[in-house]
Amino acid sequence: MDKILRCEKIRKVFIVKDFLGVNKRTTVALNDISINIEKGLNTGIVGESGSGKTTLARTMLLLIKPDAGSVYYREKEITHLSDNNLRDFRSKVRIIFQNPYKSLNPRLTIERTIKEALPSCDSHKQKVEDILAQVGIPKTYRTKYPHQLSGGERQRIAIARALAGIPECVIADEPTGNLDATTEVHILRLLEKLKEKFNLTYVFISHNLKIVSDICNKIAVMYKGRIVEEGDACDVSKNPLHPYTKALWNPDIAQPIDEKQTKYSEGCAFIDSCTSRKERCFCENPEIIEKEKNHSVACFLYE
Amino acid sequence: MRNFLGRLKKYSKVSYFSFWFLIIFYLVSFFADILIPYHFDYQFRDKPYHPPSKIHFIDTEGRFHIKPFVYETFVDDPIFRTYKENYSVRYPIKFLVDGPERNVFFIFKTKKYLFGVDAPAGIFLFGTDTYGRDIFSRLLYGSRISLSISIIGVLISFVLGMITGGFAGYFGGITDQVLMRIVEILMVFPSFYLMLSLRAMFPLNLSSIQVYFLIVMILSLIGWAGLARIIRGMVLSIKEEDYVLAARSLGLSHWRILVFHILPNTFSYTITAITISVPGYIIGESALSLLGLGIQEPYPSWGNILSSTVGNIRVISDAPWLLLAGAFIFIILINFNILGDALRNVLDPKNW
Numbered sequence: 001m002d003k004i005l006r007c008e009k010i011r012k013v014f015i016v017k018d019f020l021g022v023n024k025r026t027t028v029a030l031n032d033i034s035i036n037i038e039k040g041l042n043t044g045i046v047g048e049s050g051s052g053k054t055t056l057a058r059t060m061l062l063l064i065k066p067d068a069g070s071v072y073y074r075e076k077e078i079t080h081l082s083d084n085n086l087r088d089f090r091s092k093v094r095i096i097f098q099n100p101y102k103s104l105n106p107r108l109t110i111e112r113t114i115k116e117a118l119p120s121c122d123s124h125k126q127k128v129e130d131i132l133a134q135v136g137i138p139k140t141y142r143t144k145y146p147h148q149l150s151g152g153e154r155q156r157i158a159i160a161r162a163l164a165g166i167p168e169c170v171i172a173d174e175p176t177g178n179l180d181a182t183t184e185v186h187i188l189r190l191l192e193k194l195k196e197k198f199n200l201t202y203v204f205i206s207h208n209l210k211i212v213s214d215i216c217n218k219i220a221v222m223y224k225g226r227i228v229e230e231g232d233a234c235d236v237s238k239n240p241l242h243p244y245t246k247a248l249w250n251p252d253i254a255q256p257i258d259e260k261q262t263k264y265s266e267g268c269a270f271i272d273s274c275t276s277r278k279e280r281c282f283c284e285n286p287e288i289i290e291k292e293k294n295h296s297v298a299c300f301l302y303e
Numbered sequence: 304m305r306n307f308l309g310r311l312k313k314y315s316k317v318s319y320f321s322f323w324f325l326i327i328f329y330l331v332s333f334f335a336d337i338l339i340p341y342h343f344d345y346q347f348r349d350k351p352y353h354p355p356s357k358i359h360f361i362d363t364e365g366r367f368h369i370k371p372f373v374y375e376t377f378v379d380d381p382i383f384r385t386y387k388e389n390y391s392v393r394y395p396i397k398f399l400v401d402g403p404e405r406n407v408f409f410i411f412k413t414k415k416y417l418f419g420v421d422a423p424a425g426i427f428l429f430g431t432d433t434y435g436r437d438i439f440s441r442l443l444y445g446s447r448i449s450l451s452i453s454i455i456g457v458l459i460s461f462v463l464g465m466i467t468g469g470f471a472g473y474f475g476g477i478t479d480q481v482l483m484r485i486v487e488i489l490m491v492f493p494s495f496y497l498m499l500s501l502r503a504m505f506p507l508n509l510s511s512i513q514v515y516f517l518i519v520m521i522l523s524l525i526g527w528a529g530l531a532r533i534i535r536g537m538v539l540s541i542k543e544e545d546y547v548l549a550a551r552s553l554g555l556s557h558w559r560i561l562v563f564h565i566l567p568n569t570f571s572y573t574i575t576a577i578t579i580s581v582p583g584y585i586i587g588e589s590a591l592s593l594l595g596l597g598i599q600e601p602y603p604s605w606g607n608i609l610s611s612t613v614g615n616i617r618v619i620s621d622a623p624w625l626l627l628a629g630a631f632i633f634i635i636l637i638n639f640n641i642l643g644d645a646l647r648n649v650l651d652p653k654n655w
Contacts, residue, residue, distance in 0.1 A: 061552055083551065090554030102545035106652045107567040116563070117553045145652055161553070 002039035003075065004169050004201060005060060005093065009034055010069030012055055029055040030066065031225040037169060042195075042202040044216030044233065046209050046248065052225040053205045054098065057173045060203070061095055062086060091119065094162035098174040100154035104146035110157055111142040117164035127164075134197070135160040135190060152183035156190065163194065171203040176211070188215065209248050213237035221245045224269040227288060231295030241297040244270050268299075276301060310649045318645030321638040328635065332446040336407045339440035340419040340426055344601035347425055347435035350376070352384045352622045355430045363390045370395040375424040384621070394424035430624035432611055438624060442631060445603035448515065450635070452604075453584035456519050457577045460526035465566060465573070467527070468534025473542055473561050483535065489528040497525055498587060502596045511602050518597055522587045526580060530573065537569045544568075571650040578643035582636035589632060605632055 012030040017023070029052045037043050037060075045053050058064045062071060062078065070079045073089050081089075094117075097103035104113060114128045129139045135156040146154055155175060162170050172191065176184040188211065194200060206212050212219055212233070219236040221229040221244065229242040240246045268274065268281045280300055288298040312319040331338060347353070358371045372395040374388035400419040404412050420426045429438040471482040489497075501521045509517065541547060542565055550564045585605070591597035592606025593613065600607065608628040612618045618625050 058548070063548055063552055083554075084556065087554040090552060095549070095552045097545050097549060099545060103549045105546040105550070105564055105568070107570070108563075116550065116555065116559075147652060158549075161549070 003036055004039055004073070005037040005203075006072040006075070007033060007035045007056075007060060008070050008072070010056075010059055010066040010071065012052075012059055012064060012066050028225045030059060032069070033222075033225070033227055035060075035220055035227065035230075037201060037203055038218075039168070039201055040199075041218055042204060042216040044212030044219040045203065045205045045222060046207060046212050046219060047222035048207060048248075050224075051222040053207075053222055054173055056222070057095060057171045057203065057205055060171060061090070061093060063095075091165045092167050093169045093171065094165075094167040095171045095173060096155075096158050096162050096175045098177045100151055100158050100178065103158050104154055106146055109143050109145060110137075110149075113146075113157060114161055114164055117161045119165055131160045131164050134163065134194065150183075151179050152186065155179060155183075155187055159187075159190065159194070163198065166198060167200070169201045169203065171205070173205045174207070175204075177206075191215070209237065221248065226269055226298065228270065228299070229295075229297045230288065231292075231297075235292065235295045239295075241291060241295070241302055242270075242299050243274050243276055243301075247273070307649065311645060314645050314649050318641050318649075321641040321645075325635070325638050325642065328446070328638075329450060332443065332450050334407065335443040335447050336405045337413055337415070338417045339437070339443050340416060341437045341440045342403070342405070343441050343444040343603050344436065345440075347431060347437075349378065350386070350425065350427075350431055350435045351433050353386055353425075353427050353431040353435065354622070355624055356425070356427045357388070358396070358426075359393075362393060368393075368395070372396060373420055373424055373426055392424075394420045396420055396426060429627050430622065432608075432622075432625060438608070438627060441603035441608055442605070442628060445598075445605050445608055445628070446631065448598055448602065448604040449585050449588055449606070449632075452515070452519055452522065452588045453581045456522040456526065456584045456587075457581055459519065459523035460530055460580075461573065461577050463523065463527035464530030464534055465569075468531040469538055469561050469566050471531070472535040472538025473557070473565065475539075479535070483532070486528045486531050489525070490532070494525045495590065498522070498591065499594075499596070501525075502591060507596075511599060514598060518588055518591060521591075522584050525587075526584065530576060530580075533576070534566075534569055534573065537572060538565055541565050541568050571647065571652075574650055575643050575647040578639055578646055581639045582632075585632055585635060589628075 009032045010030055011028075011032055014027045014029055016025045016027065018025075033052075033056060035043070035056075045056060047053050055064060059066050060071060062081070066079065070077050072078065073093070078086060078089055108116070110132070111125070111128050114131055118127060128142065132139055132141065137153065137156050137160065141149070141153075146157070149157065159175070175191070176187050179187060191202065192215065195202060202215065204212055204215055213236070216233050219231065219233050220227050221236065221242065223244050229236060229240065229245045236245065237249070240249055267283055268277070268286055271277055271281050274281065278300060284300075286298045286300050286303075288296050289303070290296045291302045308319070308322075311322055353376065356373050356376075358373060359368075360371055361367050362372075372393040374390055375392065375394065376386040376388050379385045379387040396418055397420065398418050399415050401414050402416055402419065404414050406412055418426070425437070427437050427439065429442060431437055432441070467482050467486065471479040498521055501524065502517070505517055538561075547560060547564055550560045555564075588597055588604060589606030589609060592604050593610040595607075595610065597606055598604040605628040608625070612625045
């Protein structure tokens, strides 16, 4: 398979200092994450809030530099390139942000917004109108400002911006997270239509397993900065292995997190709400291993 | 532009009025050469401290004249400098009169002025000063200097503040440290004394053009520091916004992100700030001229018109019209403040 993006053991730690910097609190947002994005195969990344999905998306695009590990684009390492040298990569891998109310510059008209994303050689009016037509925005909107549009319309503009310049891969970071159910359906249909038209590969980030399993061919489940389960979409959705994935599918069985919030520095991250934890889970961290063909899981239950 | 005016009008009628008032005032100062009856250094030697001319419609015999007219005046009491009108001849005010050629900003020449009266009578709308020069002419001519200094000065500070603040905030690190320390050095000096000492670095006998540019430079050098600091703060917060991240994700250059995505979002603040700071420049120029360090006689500016009253307490009782320059400064100041306040609201895209 044609690998577009490959992340190898990337790690990102955020350090939050309090006033005067006396107490430091570290949050491990990405903990040795390895993931492959292959041409034509949509990859879904699911997980609850704070599991590091958005950080992963931004690190994949090198909008955030990882503390350790490498990112490869078409098997070429790009981790330490400067923004200027990343220009080619960024015209080929684009991102759609979660919040369309924040991701559009309030000072730029729709036309300017799209033009910014086009290669400078063909920033023609016609081109802008073509792209707007693709995402179902009437061309009269060219001169409008983002705040004059609804959330769904804004997200369409954000999609149009990502598509300008014909990328091969689009990272969609919860593109429907801030939209109502009806608009969500429209946006998802649009994304599917555009995939066929432009032969795109999506990295679809969501907390909604159902959407992800509909759209994606591969699913990676993240929990507290780790990938706990990874595999083909039908496997992961029909036959979840990791207790966390099971809990995601069926939130009722999830055990509430202990109020005490016991901090085990070693051991499995999911231990607080795991229903089938064992002695070993407290002191060791499970490695991700391939349990079935194309289906890996990080849990001692499956060793 | 039309939208802008509409929004301004909708926001408040007063600010709409201020906007047009300032536009008209700037036009007046631009075309001052046509509007003023006398050249700014033309002296009526026999008429110092002449009060504002009385404009009559009805003559001594009680007849009404459509054309307003003035009488010639002569000194009645040389000690207290009181003037009396000579009722024997009427001098009607003429419009579009001919006179010596004047250059309007080196663009075109004119021999026609808006109004005037035949010699030997004179028309002094705002009276005359100690040399018998027409205050009205000097005020309008001086407004050109005072207003242009403030606008040019403000624009230079604006550009300097934008560049320094933008660079410091966007690139951070050592750039930020160096630029902000420079700004702080400028800010620790009380601005008025800094202004005086900067002026003291240059000789006193400069030509008026040199002084003009010197003042512009001094004023803008003092003005940019505060602006740069605030813009830096705004850039620091804006650069964390999603749309800046989005701009980065499109592979745009730093320069483009800074100029097209970050700085425009500081405009609603900066335009307001510079509008409100324009009066400061007018006052700064006036203050320098008042101390004799600014625009030199015979060239008029609002500051040195006022400075002729300094140390001369009699002026306030005998020739209060010399203080009209202060009134002009006050009016321009108020209008800029009202406009600046309205712009804060009107230029915010969220209110469109």
